[in-house]
Structures are given as structure tokens and as C-alpha cells.
Amino acid sequence: MKVAIVGASGNTGTALLHALRDEPAVDAIVGIARRTPEAAPPYDAAHWERIDIAAPAVDRAADERVIDRLAAAFRGVDCVVHLAWLIQPNRKRELIRRANVDGTRRVIEACLRAGVRHLVCASSVGAYTGVDDDDPRDESWPTEGIPTSHYAADKAAQERLLDDAETRGLAVARLRPALVFDRDAGAEITRLFVGALLPPALLRPGRLPVVPLPAGVRMQVVHGADLADAYRRVIVGGATGAFNIAADPVLRGRDIAAVLAHGRQLAVPARVLRPLLHAAWRLHTVAADPGWLDMAMTVPIMDSSRARRELGWQPRHDATSALRELLTGMADGAGTASAPMRPRRDWPQDQLPPGDVLPDGPAQPPADSPGHRLPATLQRDILGLYLSDHLTGATAGVARFRRMAKAYADTDLGPDLARLAEEVGRERVFLKDLVDTLEVPRRPHRQALAWLGEKAGRLKTNGRPLGSPMTPVLETELMRGAVMGKKGVWETLAALAPDLGLPAETFTALAERAEEQAAVLGRLHRHIVREAFVAGHVD
Structure with a gap:
């Protein structure tokens, strides 16, 4: 059989490649990721396609192009495994939701379009509705998530998409694992949840003199290799349906402290700890946001007997040994040959949360770090500056286009200008989302100055209370030039699209639209020239 794995370069994807490479029933694997890993074990077991399922879409047609690219990669595939999930940058909520919820929707649509029979999806214990007890819950427990956790909220939204996919005839299996721990995830988990401030050596088992923990905390764990075996x-x-995946025993505060600090713990009420965690997150001193604490304190204990009974699954690692292995890997900076799983090269620069890089700030990964969203073949700083400058121009341009559309609303050009203003506004949002997706510095102060500059420009009157008749002519010429400059950025991105995992057709279509927009401005220019230079008065 042929299997496609979306998100095959992450922690669970890496473990699954190990599990499938020697599986006699699987004779071909397609790996899908936004950054393809090195051709080293286990990644050499797959044929790789670079596709970004979180790609922003300026319109429905652009969204369809992403789905079409996925469907092309899925053709001839018997089973699609969807593992891709974005945890950071957790300050960019729309980006995370687009990757997780819209990404799942795109995978489902591509499966249906390509005729895939079986979809296996990574859900989570976080999808379950919260509880205030320790009674084990099986797979029938409601999946409404934890509202204050973006991770849990998106997992619950994903569950609704999977419900809908089943009604449309797709055979769906959803695995709901506990926390996934193993040595190879050490460097990645440190970046995602700890951040750059804490010296990693302190995470080595037994190193801390005492460990502060939320009072009443309990958690379930599964080793990455055992989860991969379940997949x-x-x-x-x-198999179809839902499966809880967790190893024994349930870890409580005393068990965690026994591994971290020889049993010495300081139990802190969660209501006291939450504002402290929130402040630390706001100050960029810790990577995990308070939603993770909310989820940790309220997710149910899972009953995983169905997986043992129906799949014959039996974990080889207990929860305590998996925790100890992870902490050792975090201290050592362990990882693999993929970008998200890369080993830590240095501290603190290579322990920053993904995407949490302040432009021109003192703490940044090295320029050649594989942790950057852009591949090493592209000049990240130069491309970031280029896109940021175009975003600055678009910020000022949107306001000018809207003003022009309002000024000429009663003319024959009114409808075309209104459409143009709406298109330019959507394109500006798309460009901003693209900059966020590519994780290049956006330099928002420049966009703010451009917006203020456009407002100040309205005060120019050339000595006339109502302004000069020549002003609209010059402004229209300026905007026509700006539109052709915008065409240039779309053409540049079309040329770079294969390196970015984005559909080139989206940018080609935007470049063609820019030509149409310039034509509208040309007609406006011809209209106002006579008003300015024939019927009007020139200073």
C-alpha cells in the first residue's frame, strides 16, 4: 500500500517513518512538509513534496490551488496520515488557526478530491471537554476542548471537520494521544514550551533542588515510538473511529518531582501560578502561554483500553521512563535531521520559540540556522526587507485607493474603483499574512508611519482651501506606478514559490490582476486630465 504523511518531518512523523520503513504492507511513502528534511534515516524512506498547508489565500481560487496541490500528491495513495500541527508562534493566533483548522480542512478536501479511501488524523487528549475529577474517560467523552487553550480549541474544531468528513463518505480514524515524549523531541519541545531563558542543563533529571508544580497536576504520557506503533x-x-493512546501510570506531582528534583516539589495553586505564567509569556521569558496550564489542569484521564483491545496495541515504554528520556534529551539538545526536530546548536539563540524573533533584536538564530521558515537557499534578511517594504507601500496605498473610490463614486468609474479598493485591501491582508507565514520580520513601525504619512498627505492644498486640481492627476499617476510595482512583487514570489512550498499560480493570477487594476487607473487618469488641465485652473 501507498501512504502519504502530512507533517512527516515533525516528532510523530519522524517516529512513524521509523515504524513504516520496515513494514511489509507499505511499499511507498510520500512525505509532505513545508520544509523538506535531509536525506538521512528515517527521512530517506519517503518521497518528499514541499507543500505549505497553512499558505494564506487571497481568495477562494487561491485556497483551491493549495487543495489541488495536496490532491495531486495524494493521487494513488491508499491512506493519508495527517499529523501537521502548529504550536508556535502562539502570539499569531490567526496563523496558528489557519495552519491547524484550515490546514485540516484542506487535507480532507484533497483526500475526497483524490479518491483517498482512508484518513488517519492526529487528534489529542486536548480535544476533550474539561473535567474536575480523575475518572477515566473513553472515546465517547465529548470533544469540545478547553476554551482558554488555543491548542484545545483548534483540536475541538478539527474534530468537527472530521465528523463532517465521515458524513461525506471518508473513512476516518482519529488518534487522541497523551503528551508525546521521547529523546529525539528534546530540542524541539524545549523551543516550543520552555524558550531561550532557562539554561537547558537545569532540565536534566535530578539537577533541580526543588521543582514548583501546579497543585493537583496530573498528566498522561506516551512514548513517540509507541504512538507510531499505534498509527x-x-x-x-x-481501522476507523477514535482511539485514546496513553501509557501507564498516570503521572502526578510527586512522580514528576521524583524525576526532576529527587522528589522535592513546591505545590503552587494553579490560580496563583496562572497570572505569573501569563506575565512571563507576555515578557517573552517563557514560550508556553497560560492556555497550556488550563489544559493541563482540566483534561480528563483517558481510558486507552480500546486501542489495546481492538488494535492489539501495547506500549513498550512506561510513562516515567518516557518523561526521563525526554528530559535528558532536552538537556542534551537532542534532535534529528529535520528542521523542526533539529538538535540544539547553541544556547540561547537556538532555543528561541519558532517564529518568536523580534526584528533586529539581539537574540536571533544564526542566519544559516535551519530553524528559519525559509530554506537556506534564500536570503532571509533580504527577502524579509523586500516584502516588508512592499507591505509598507500597500498600507499607504489601501487608504489612498479607498479615498479615490469614494471621491469618484458618482462617476462611471465608481464601480470599478470600488472593486479595485476592495481587491487592494484584501491583497494587503494577504501580504501581511504571507510575511507572518514565512516568519520574516514585518517591521510594523514602518507600516504605522506609512499610514500616518498618507493621512498627513491629505492636508496638502497647494495654497487652495480645496486643494489643487492637479493633485488627483499626480496621485493617480503615483498609484498606477505603485500597482505596477506590486505586480513586480507577485512576479518575484511566483519565481520563488517552489522554494517556499506555495502555489506559483496564486502569484501569477495576482500579477495579472495588477495589470487590470493599472488599466482602471489609466481610464481614471484620462478622465481627470481634462478636469485638471482644460476646465480647471493650474497653479
Whole structure:
């Protein structure tokens, strides 16, 4: 059988590649990621496609192009495994939701379009509705998530998409694992949840003199290799439905402290700890936001007997040993040959949360770090400055276009200018989302200055209370030039699209639209020239 894995370069994807490479029932694997890993084990077991399922879309047609690219990669595939999930940058909520919820929607649509029979999706314990007890829950427990956790809220939204996919005839299996721990995830988990401030050596088991923990905390764990074995069994057996995946025992505060600090813990009420965590997150001193604490304190204990009974699944690692292995990997900076799983090269620069880089700030990963969203073949700083400058121009341009559309609303050109103003506004949002997706510095102060400059420009009157008749002519010529400059950025991005994992057709279509917009401005220019130079008065 042929299997496609979306998000194959992450922690679970890496473990699944290990599990499938020697599976006799699987004879071909397609790996899909926004950054393709090095051709080293286990990544050499797959044929790779670079596709960004979180790509922003300026309109429905652009969204369809992303789905079409996925569908092309899925053709001839018997089973699609959807593992891709974005945890950072957790300050960019729309980006995270687009990757997680819209990304899942795109995968489902591509499966249906390509005729894939079986979708296996990574859900989570975080999808479950919160509880205030320790009674084990099976897979029938509601999946409404934890509202204050972006991770849990998106997992609950994903569950609704999977419900809908089942009604449309797609065979769906959803695995709801506990926290996934193993040594290879050490460097990645440190970046995602700890951040750059804490010296990693303090995470080595037994190193801390005492560990502060939320009072009443309990958690379930599964080793990455054991989770991958559960996925393998679902894929090969064609299983459907939901499966809780967790190892024994349930870890409580005393168990965690026994590994971290020889049993010495300081129990802190969650209501006291939450504002402290929130402040630390706001100050960029810790990577995890308070939603993770809310989820940790309220997710149910899972009953994973169904997986043991129906899949024959039996974990080989207990929860305590998986926790100890992870902490050792975090201290050592362990990782693999993929960008998200890369080993830590230095501290603190290579322990920053993904995407949490302040432009021109003192703490940044090295320019050649594989942690950057852009591939090393592209000049990240130069491309970031280029896109930021175009975004600055677009910020001022949107306001000018809206003003022009209002000024000429009663003319024959009114409808075309109104459409143009709406298009330019959407394109500006799209460009901003693209800059966020590519994780290049946006330099928002420049956009703010451009907006203020456009407002100040309205005060120019050339000595006339109502302004000069020549002003609209010059302004129209300026905007026509700006539109052709915008065409240039779309053409540049079309040329770079294969390196970015984005559909080139989206940028080609935007370049063609820029030509149409310039034509509208040309007609406006011809209209106002006579008003300015024939019927009007020139200073």
C-alpha cells in the first residue's frame, strides 16, 4: 500500500517513518512538509513534496490551488496520515488557526478530491471537554476542548471537520494521544514550551533542588515510538473511529518531582501560578502561554483500553521512563535531521520559540540556522526587507485607493474603483499574512508611519482651501506606478514559490490582476486630465 504523511518531518512523523520503513504492507511513502528534511534515516524512506498547508489565500481560487496541490500528491495513495500541527508562534493566533483548522480542512478536501479511501488524523487528549475529577474517560467523552487553550480549541474544531468528513463518505480514524515524549523531541519541545531563558542543563533529571508544580497536576504520557506503533496498526489494519493512546501510570506531582528534583516539589495553586505564567509569556521569558496550564489542569484521564483491545496495541515504554528520556534529551539538545526536530546548536539563540524573533533584536538564530521558515537557499534578511517594504507601500496605498473610490463614486468609474479598493485591501491582508507565514520580520513601525504619512498627505492644498486640481492627476499617476510595482512583487514570489512550498499560480493570477487594476487607473487618469488641465485652473 501507498501512504502519504502530512507533517512527516515533525516528532510523530519522524517516529512513524521509523515504524513504516520496515513494514511489509507499505511499499511507498510520500512525505509532505513545508520544509523538506535531509536525506538521512528515517527521512530517506519517503518521497518528499514541499507543500505549505497553512499558505494564506487571497481568495477562494487561491485556497483551491493549495487543495489541488495536496490532491495531486495524494493521487494513488491508499491512506493519508495527517499529523501537521502548529504550536508556535502562539502570539499569531490567526496563523496558528489557519495552519491547524484550515490546514485540516484542506487535507480532507484533497483526500475526497483524490479518491483517498482512508484518513488517519492526529487528534489529542486536548480535544476533550474539561473535567474536575480523575475518572477515566473513553472515546465517547465529548470533544469540545478547553476554551482558554488555543491548542484545545483548534483540536475541538478539527474534530468537527472530521465528523463532517465521515458524513461525506471518508473513512476516518482519529488518534487522541497523551503528551508525546521521547529523546529525539528534546530540542524541539524545549523551543516550543520552555524558550531561550532557562539554561537547558537545569532540565536534566535530578539537577533541580526543588521543582514548583501546579497543585493537583496530573498528566498522561506516551512514548513517540509507541504512538507510531499505534498509527502503524491503524494504517495497516484500516481501522476507523477514535482511539485514546496513553501509557501507564498516570503521572502526578510527586512522580514528576521524583524525576526532576529527587522528589522535592513546591505545590503552587494553579490560580496563583496562572497570572505569573501569563506575565512571563507576555515578557517573552517563557514560550508556553497560560492556555497550556488550563489544559493541563482540566483534561480528563483517558481510558486507552480500546486501542489495546481492538488494535492489539501495547506500549513498550512506561510513562516515567518516557518523561526521563525526554528530559535528558532536552538537556542534551537532542534532535534529528529535520528542521523542526533539529538538535540544539547553541544556547540561547537556538532555543528561541519558532517564529518568536523580534526584528533586529539581539537574540536571533544564526542566519544559516535551519530553524528559519525559509530554506537556506534564500536570503532571509533580504527577502524579509523586500516584502516588508512592499507591505509598507500597500498600507499607504489601501487608504489612498479607498479615498479615490469614494471621491469618484458618482462617476462611471465608481464601480470599478470600488472593486479595485476592495481587491487592494484584501491583497494587503494577504501580504501581511504571507510575511507572518514565512516568519520574516514585518517591521510594523514602518507600516504605522506609512499610514500616518498618507493621512498627513491629505492636508496638502497647494495654497487652495480645496486643494489643487492637479493633485488627483499626480496621485493617480503615483498609484498606477505603485500597482505596477506590486505586480513586480507577485512576479518575484511566483519565481520563488517552489522554494517556499506555495502555489506559483496564486502569484501569477495576482500579477495579472495588477495589470487590470493599472488599466482602471489609466481610464481614471484620462478622465481627470481634462478636469485638471482644460476646465480647471493650474497653479
